[in-house]
Amino acid sequence: MKFIGMLLIAIGVVDFVGSYMDFDLWSGFFGVQLPDLLWQFSAYIEMGLGYFIMSLSDREEMDLSDKEEE
Numbered sequence: 001m002k003f004i005g006m007l008l009i010a011i012g013v014v015d016f017v018g019s020y021m022d023f024d025l026w027s028g029f030f031g032v033q034l035p036d037l038l039w040q041f042s043a044y045i046e047m048g049l050g051y052f053i054m055s056l057s058d059r060e061e062m063d064l065s066d067k068e069e070e
Contacts, residue, residue, distance in 0.1 A: 001057040017041035038052030 015025040026032045026042060034042060 001060070003056055005050045005052075005054030005057060008053065009047050010050075012043045012046030012048075012050060013047060051055065 012033070018025050024039075026034050028037065038045075
């Protein structure tokens with residue numbers, strides 16, 4: 001799960017940087033036309049979702065290590 005989170009964060013960074021370089025990741029690379037409101041915040045959503053997934057993965061690893069110590 002940690003890899004999926006890192007992948008989403010990387011996609012978000014590419015989307016964020018690309019938006020300043022006139023590169024539209026979603027329509028140019030993926031072929032998906034996003035609504036304007038969603039397009040403006042897509043990089044933040046991707047990075048936030050990636051961070052959330054990574055934090056869930058870290059939490060699961062901590063729970064497993066706590067059970068092993070008992």
